Amino acid sequence: MPRPPDAPLPFAHLRVLELGEGVALSYLGKLFADFGAEVLKLEPPGGDALRREPPLVESGEGAESALFGWLSTNKRSLTADLAGHAGLERARALLPGCDVLLDGRAPAAREGTRLGLDQPHLVAAEISWFGESGPYRDLAATDAVVRALAGVFACTGPAEGPPSLLGGIAGAVTGALAAFNAVAAALWSGAGRRLEISLHEANIAVAEYQAAQSVTNPEVERRYGVNRFAPSSPLGVYRCREGWLGVTIVTPAQFRAFCEMVGLPELAEDPRFVIGLDRLRHADALEALFAPRLAARSAEEWFAEAIRRRLPFAVVPEMAALLATPTHRARDAFGTVTLGAARFEGPTLPQRLTRTPPLPGGPAPRAGADDGRLPPPASRPRPTLKPAPLPLAGLRILDLSMGWAGPLCTRQLADLGAEVIKVEACQYPDWWRGVDPRPAFFAERRYEKDVRFGILNRNKAGITLDLATPEGKALLKRLVRDADAVVENYAREVLPKLGLDYAALSAERPGLVMLSMPAFGLEGPWRDARAYGSTLEHASGLPTVSGAPDWPPTTNQLAYGDPIGGLNGAAALLVALLHHRRTGEGQQIDLAQVECLFPLAAPWIVATSATGTPGPRLGNRHPTQAPHGAFPCAEQGWVVVATQDDAAWPALARTIGRPDLAGDPALATAEGRRAREAELEAALAAWTRPRAPEAAMQALQAAGVAAGAVLWPSALKRDPHLAARGFWQVVERPHLGRHEQPSAPFREAGRGPYPVQRPAPTLGQDNAAVLGGLLGLGAAELARLEAARIIGQEAVPVSERRARAPAG
Structure with a gap:
């Protein structure tokens, strides 16, 4: 799916000033540059420190960092010493012609030297490890230190320790995505804003699952061993005759299918292995039974079988194999980077917009290459709007997603002020309400008592529609007519079978933006592969570069792919909405969630392409920091x-x-x-x-x-820095009671966090407000729909559901 040469670049009208250093700042600038913005990178004399980070390549004028080159594609480079008056004045002189300022200086360095205060049109983002306030503000930090303090590492690694630390740039990329979403939302509002982004708080999104689950399931906060995580098993990487297979089993049906696949159907009836936590407690005995069976065939053969059986498995590739994978090559997932005379490949931005895709790679500038020859910015009117309290106020999004990645995407937008309408069915509610089939689960409405659902779906309205019925589909189409965007993460074939694919919905709303979040893309041989967040990590190759050298490829997180996919989904949607605002054009976004993890693997992908090897597995050691x-x-x-x-x-x-x-x-x-x-x-x-x-x-x-x-x-929840910053907000919700909500990692500078406006909706809570208020249905019609179970406020017990395949 190569990028058409005439495809428009949605940010071609923007000029962005990037000043400061660090991977998070550089990746944030890359998100703008690869979508066409003119990004001016202001480097210190001698160049950004990242230019000296391994792996090094010969650029024709000495050795420079391939990772820096990938982070700096399509940017311009200027030099200025921001520690001196002349450098600051040069930065100030550039700002009247800029739309966005990305300031990555440390908070102490910004004091007394804040830039852009006299430019009311400017969207300014101040990015730092811990934010502009609180007891950690001025601490020394690295990517690993921030993720440790964000709760990311504690549950990973051998039971006796130490915790296993994924190296590289994962924390910086996660923070940069959160920052991008805040800046893009500010641009959508059309008014200048000054934003503060904490990389520490952004990374808490990765640990939210365990933080939420620990309220009622404390077993999630244990290290169970390499490639083992509560609340399920198996969830790890296993040796095959050729290669390694990533296996994730969650539901009883998946375990039965797995047992049949490996020729051990009797295991599905063994009382030790009925539920995930029991399998985890007996993981040694279980693995001793199935691991020899997996070793009898290749990982590729097992993966093909898993696709047929709809099991969430993946081949775990080494970096060279990842770069050569035909499915990824066909999607243009890697692009060529040039840094002087050096040429190598790195991940293309995963925000795969069908009409306005990003540039796949490109040139990185030499230090100071644009000194003295920077063209003036295009002359255009500047916004004079007074900022609304929340930047996405007035935006309406229909949320058809379930689980973690899709709801996190829409939660980011809801936190920023968008009106998000979550659509569920009484027959098949969001699976994070719970999947317990027993009658007591429904009679006691336990599906309203899961903290995970509450955290991921705050600030949203909630309605129910049975989309398998003609009336349910018709009502959804009516809602689409007044919506700006739709988000869905169903299995690929579901919406086309229901007659609710992009072609059908955009016929109702010309210019509609629709985000689809398949595991491996909407087309290609893997389009029907099932996946959880762990499956995506397995397929990204990250396990092959993490962990100690003598370990098997090592899973780094219960489900890295989910929060990272959600953050990338919000970014993609905002790019498409900004393009729609300028042109009126809509589009479908084909966000292959596996590609969202490639930037986390970028140091090793780039090293493999540039030098032929990703380098040794270092365990908890670091390539440049010792000890x-x-x-x-x-x-x-x-x-x-x-x-x-x-x-x-x-x-x-x-x-x-x-x-x-x-x-x-x-x-x-x-x-x-x-x-x-x-x-x-x-x-x-x-x-x-x-x-x-x-x-x-x-x-x-x-x-x-x-x-x-x-x-x-x-x-x-007891961290003094987060407490000082008001990060945890207490809300009250029916059935769930008082509980703590994590704040968004971005805020208006000088203010507290964006408030949680409302708790997550109970099932169908807003049927009357949305279907009655927006669509004008009367009380009698709503009652008729409820009697027919097309809408409702109670989940339908499994025994009473019509025989049909679930929607998700």
Whole structure:
């Protein structure tokens, strides 16, 4: 699906100023540049520090970073020393011609030197590790430290520890996506805004599942071992005759189909293996039975069988195989990057808009290449609108999605002020209300008591429609006529069978934007493959570069693909809506969720393309920071320590009472420390072991060393920094009572978080308000529809449902 050469670039009218350093800032700028914006990257003299990060390639003028090149495609480079008056003045002189300012300087560096305050048209985004306030504001941080403090690592790795730390840039990419959504929403509002984005708070989206589930299911907050996660099993990576297979089993029907697939149908009747948690408790015994069967065939053969049986499995590719995968090549998932004389490939932005796709790769600028030859910006009227309280006020979205990824996408938009109408069926409610078939589940309305559903569906209205009936379909089409967008994550064939695909809905609403979120894309040989968030991670190749060298490919999170897919979905929808606002054109977005994880794997993808190898698996070590890892603390706690640069090393050594190491010239560089890394890790562990994680973190931070306690997701609710920032908001909801909601990771600068306007809807709660108020149905008609179970406010028990395939 190569990009048509005449396809419009939706941001071609925008000029963006990117100043500061860091992967999150660079990826945020890339999201604008690859959609056509003129992004001016303001680098310090000598170039951005990322230019010196591995892997290095020969550019013709020395060795430069391939990762930097991928992050900087289609940008312009200017140089200015922002630590001095002249550099700041140069930045100020550029701002009248810019639409967006992306400011990645540390909060302390921005104090007294804020830019753009005199430009009311400007959308300014201030991005930092921990936000502009709170006790962590000025802490030293790295990607791993922030994710540790966000609850991302605690549940992953061997039961006895240490927690397994996924390396690379996952935290920065996650934060950049949240920042992009806030900036794009501000652009949609048509008014200048100043935004604050916390990368720490953005990464809490990855840990929300465990934080929510731990309220009623504390077993989710344990490390069960490599490739094991509550509440289900198997959920991991297994050796085959050739290659590795990612396996995720959740429902009883899936387990039965799996047992039949491997020739062990009797296991489905074994009382030890009936439900997911029981299978997890007996995982050793279960794996001993099925693992030899998987080893009898290749991963490719098992994957083909899984597609036929509709099981959520995937081949787990190494990076070279990922780059060569025909399905991904056909979708243009990788594009060529040029950095001087160097050419290599990196992931294309996954926001695959059918009418306005992003550029696949492109040139990265040499440092200062545009000094003295920057063309003036196009002259155009500037907005004079007064900002509404929420930037997406007036936008209406129909949400047909279920589970995690789709609802997180629409929650981001609802938090930003969009009117989101969630559509369920009484016969098949959102599966995060619960999938228990027993009668008591329905009689006691337990489907209204799941905190996960409550957290993902706040700020939305909720209606019910049975879309398998002609009347239900007709009512949905009437709602579409006044909607700006539709979001759906059904299996690929469902909406076409119902007569509700994009062609049908856009006939009702010309210019409609519709986001579809298939696992592997709407077309191609894998289009019918089923997937959970874990399946997507397996298929992305991330497990092959994470974990210790002697481990099997290692799953890093219960379901990385879901929150990352949701954040990318919101970004894609906003790009399409901004294009619609300028042109009136609608489009369908084919968001293959597996591609959303490729940017997280970008360091290894780029390294493989540029150098032929992704590099060794490092476990909890780091390619440029030494020592680095998770170190044991008192009461079975852990602290992540990252020696972020050579200057931090002597401070770390003195803090742990080893001045001899601080003064050793052989340890002055990361290369020297890596030669003795095991010795240094032992010295650091001896110091951390008797201390509480928070105490170790505070002592190291006082010395300027990046460190963060490894927090369990539930502990986030007691975190002093999040409390100081008002991150947890208490709301009341029928059946669920008082519960805590995590705030959005973006806010208007100088203000508190965007408020939670309303709790998640109960089933069909807004039928009268939406179907009566918007469509004008009278009370008698609503009563007739409810009697026919086309709408309703109670879930239909399984025993009373019509025989048909579920919608999702």
